[in-house]
Every structure is written in structure tokens, then in C-alpha cells.
Amino acid sequence: MTRIGKPDRRQPRRSKRVVCVVGALAGTLAVAACGGGSSAGAGSSTSPSAGGVYHVGASMILSGPAAAYGANMTGGMQAYFKYVNAHGGVNGKQIQLDTADGGLVASSTIQSLKTLVSQDHDIVVGGLLPSSGVQGARSTITALKTTVLEGSPIGQDVNPQYSPLFYGGGGPIYPADAYIQTNFAKAQVIKGNAHPRIGLIYEISSATVAYGNVIKKLAQQNGWDLVDTESYQVGTTSFASQAAKMAAAKPDYIFASFDESNFAFIKALQAAGVKAPIIANQGGPTAQQLQQLAYPGLYVERAYVYPVGNSPVVKQYLARVKQYGGGADPTNHITQYGYVQAQIIVAVLQKCGADCTTDKFTSTIGGMHSIPTGGFTFAPVSYSKADAGGFPTSAFYTWDTSTNKLVKLPNLYTWPQS
């Protein structure tokens, strides 16, 4: 390749440039990885937390195509922690949130857990902790002897409880989602149709694959005809072909476990002419997206209230996320996961006391069977050895296209059923 310039002078300069750019790349990624969370500073206290600070860790997805998850979860947690700190803290101590990029896979999740627990001495680790990461990190969590709150738990971890260290800290448990949706569908949507044609859509992760398997099993048990199954990866750029395939299968009803791509997928289904009612999980559309889609018969399962309207709990939440959330999207369900997970941690710390240690936190949370959320969830967060998921109760919302209003349907659905 022809070049201009003096090779003898340019070569060292180029090497320096490469080094500089690699450094800049590393720096940029480091900044991205830090996200909105406070960095884990050197000289962090050891357990029990000293210096008037509780160190709380959070393993998040802070990079890659699902990085928005981490930003929103961090924002939700900070919104509540900073609010509490601004009002005197817990037991006279402030809460410091240390974040680490756990990504979507076990190796990075393990690394983030070790960093948070061993280096930063966090007494509890929350965050999103996706099922795909936690499955491979079970032995690490056991060895670290630190309680983890999984933002996206799978039934095998919490139902029944895998160990006294595992708790749900976000959405409903994915196989439980499938039972709740099926019970709702049978009671409210699939009425008088003995052999409906069912479509199934889910985002690919350990948790949602488990969800899909339960829906398949329940469809078989109920005599439903599963006519099409579509799965997709985070970051998929087009759903047109899959939507067209679903349309061709002519389902009467569609069960869906969505992620952030829900809006794009439903839009593609509409473009393909699909009109079947859709029963979606909490990752389904936000209230605003429900309005924009105006899809008749789109039902969204929620363990949390939709953050719209003038109820005091919603107004408080929106104000705190705006003030302390670092730009997190308050309408996103993951932001709500973070907010309520922080509520759980604060409640446990209050009971655990000013001298709370890692071990003491674990024994305290194990004895808390009902943690109120002030109406943010449809039932208090409940933990037991039989079910440490925390969020067994859901309601369903839909957008009433005739009145152009968000409607919460009257009944609550619980799994496991008491």
C-alpha cells in the first residue's frame, strides 16, 4: 500500500496513536460501564459497613445491546436510595450503591459479583442479575455467602428457594408468569372457546425459555392448539418475517414474554394483519406505548402499578426518578424493578440495624415474609422458603380503544396459589 510521509518518523508516532486509541477505547467503555451508578471507590469499608455508609452492590447489564436495562435499573435504585439518603438515611447511615457490569452471561456476572463483594465489601448484591448470568454463578454466590436479589429470576432459584441467599428482586418469576397469564386468559379472554389456536412469542433468555416451555405444557393440558412459536434475540432489527409467519398461522390468542422490543414486535404484528388478543408479560408495552399501538385486546400483566395518573404512590415515584434517577425512563418496567428492589433493601436494612453485616442481612431478609411497598405493587413483597420470588401477585391492564383510556382489569392473579 502506497503511503505518503516519512516511514522512519511515522512508525513510532503510529504506535503511540494506537496505544492512545486503545486507551481511549478502554476509557470510553469504562465510562459506559460506570453508567449512572456511583463508582466503587478505593478504601471502601469492610462489613459491617463503617463510616456511616451501607455499601450495596448492583450487578447490571451496562454495555451491549441491552445496556438500557442497566441504566434504567440503576436509575430506579438510585431514585429510592438517594431519596432515603436525603431524608436522613437508614438507621442514621447513608446508602452507597456500587455498580458493576455483569452483562448477560455467567462469566461477566461472576466477575461483577466478585468485584462487588470482595473488593467493595457490599453487604448485599442486587441489580438486574439476569437469569442467564445467575444460572452459571450459583456456586460463586454460594461461596461469597452474600444475599442476591435477582431482578429477573427463574423459578429454579426461588420457587422453592435454591438457598437462603437467593431472592427475587424485580419482576414475577418467569414460569409463574406463564401460570398467571394462562389463568387470566382462561377467566377473562378465552371464554367458551374449548380448542383455541394459540401463538407464542418470547425473547430468548433462560427465564423466558422456561416461560415458553410452561406455556407449551399448559396449552397441551388445556387442549389448546399451539400453532406458532416465535422467539427472538435482544437487538433483533426486524420482526417482519416472524410477524408474517405468526399472521399466517392465524392464532386466536397470543401469549408473549417480551423485552424492550415489545413495541417493535407488536407493530410488526399489526403491519402483518394480526388481530388476535395478546396476553403479554410485564416487559410488554408501557402505558404510553399501549396508547400509541391502540391494539384492541392487548393485555399486559403487571406486578407494579403503571406509573400514570395522580395516585400518591405514582406521583412520589415519578418525582423521585426525575430528581434522583439520572435520566432513567420512569415508564420502563425495569426502572420500577430497581425502585422496588431498593425499597426491599431499605426495609431489610432498617430491621437489620446500624451494625448490619452480610450474614446479618441474610438472616434478616429470611425472616421478613411481607415487605410493604406503599401500593407500588399489588401485594406486599413476600418471601418464604417455598417461594422466595417476592412478587406472586399480578393485575392486568389493557388500553380501551373505545374510551381511549388505560384500564386496570378488576381481578388479581396469584401464583403459586395460596
Place this chain on the structure above:
Amino acid sequence: MLKLEAMLSGVPLLTAIYALLTVGLVLVFRATRVLNFSAGALGLVGAYMTYELQRGLNDFYPALVLGLICAFAFGGLAYRLILAPISGSRANVGASTDVGVLLGTIVLASAIGAAVPFLAGSQPINYSIPLPGWKWRAGAFNLNSLDVIAFAVMVVVVVLIGQGTMRLPLGLRMRAAADRPRLAGYFSVNTTNIAMVSWAIAAVVGTLAVLAYAASAELDPSSGNNLGAALFPALLLGGLDSIIGCLIGAVLLALVQSAAVVYLGGNWLSVAPYFFLLAVLIIRPHGFFGRGEFSRL
């Protein structure tokens, strides 16, 4: 048969999006010999600027024109202020195979990916373009106005860029700067300006691609990186320096991706194109239309 029809439903729009992005990559590669990893991110910036202008003006088409002008300026400045200093050689700023420049494009993409949510928020935006609302269906095959118009725009852009690089003086200077930069310099070709223009045009076509994607799905900060990561098989299939090759590569990538999700399942979406690419490169190491001299870089 229904599966085949369903599979083809996604192909026109995906082809348009991938071809628009890859033609920008080819243009930059032709002018600078740099594989630009920030193509999707540059398009994302242009798309957000267009969206903000659309909100301010309350009219899409003037906003589109202004947005593309802004994207042109941003692309050119991104090269002049960030990539050109990294390439380092003032005399030959536009023709570098430097690893530093390559990494610089990755840094730029990462920086844009981090900055957009900070500046514009992380909420996905329901983006729409005022287009005729007609749809055409045959069995499971669906076609709507967005598919057709995006494809038509892509064809026009590819033809204009293809013909422009072959026939216009600017295109000839681009090729000269890339192939024989020293000789081009003797003939008063300003390689820095040539590189800036190629980056500016790439940002414009990238903006069109991201807008087409956003209208079909939504506009969110991860769109640029998702699209940018997805399109490299198209570029390598076609050959790094071939305009027609990038079009063929885009069609093949769209076909392979659509076939994979319809026939094999969603978890094959990102894997299948690379299997296909591997098979093609074993037979044709430089892609379908690439010239061997470039694949050695």
C-alpha cells in the same frame, strides 16, 4: 409456501436498511481504506437530529432535509476533528490503513452510543413518517408503503453513489486518493477534504437507514449499534470496495437472516449470516465483488 412468503416479507426493508448503511461503509473505505465501525452510530445521530427537527417544525419533509444537512456536517466534522488527528499524517490524512483509525471508529461508535441516551433520553421513541397507508398482501407476504419507499430510496442512493464515484470529478478524486494518495497529492487532490466528504455522505445515507428502521420499529439509542453490528456480513459478502457488491450483500444478509428466523428460530438470527459468510469466504476469499488487494489489509 406460507413460510417462504412470510420470510420474504421482511426482506425489502431489511435490504434497504443494510444496503444504505453498507454503501456508506464502502464509500468511506474507497476514499480512506478505513473500515468504519461507527456507520450505525453516525446514522443514529442524524436520525435523532431529524426527529428533533421534526418535533420543532412539526413537518417531516423540511425536517428531513435539514436533518440530512446536519448529518452531513456531523459526519464530516467527526472525521476532521476525531479521525483525521488519529490517522496522524497531515499529508495523507485521508488514506490510512492504520489500526488506530479503525479503533478510533469503534471509540466513536461507543462514545455516540453513550452520549445519545444522555442527551436525548433512553426512552424508545415511537417514530413515524407520513407515508401513504397502503398495504399489499399475497398469502403470508406483506408489503407496505414504507417497504417500497425505503427500497426505492435505497436504489436511488446506490445508483447515485455508484455513478458519482465512477463519473463525477469528486468520485474520481476519491478513487485517486484511495488508490494512489501520493500521486493524487501531486495533482492537488486534497485527501483530507476527500475523506471528510466521504464520511459526510456516509452519515447522510446512514441517517436514511436508521430513519427507515425507526419508522418500522422505534427510535432508541441502541438502534445504531444494533444495525452497525448486524451489517458487516453484508459488507464482507459483497466485497469491501464494491458498490454493487454491497447491494448484493445486503440482499443476501436480509434473505439469510429472514430465512434463519423463519425456518430455524430466532436464536439463529445473528449466527446464520456468519455461517453463510464463512461458506462464501471459503469459496471466494474477497467476497463476491471484492478486489484481492484490499482483503489483505
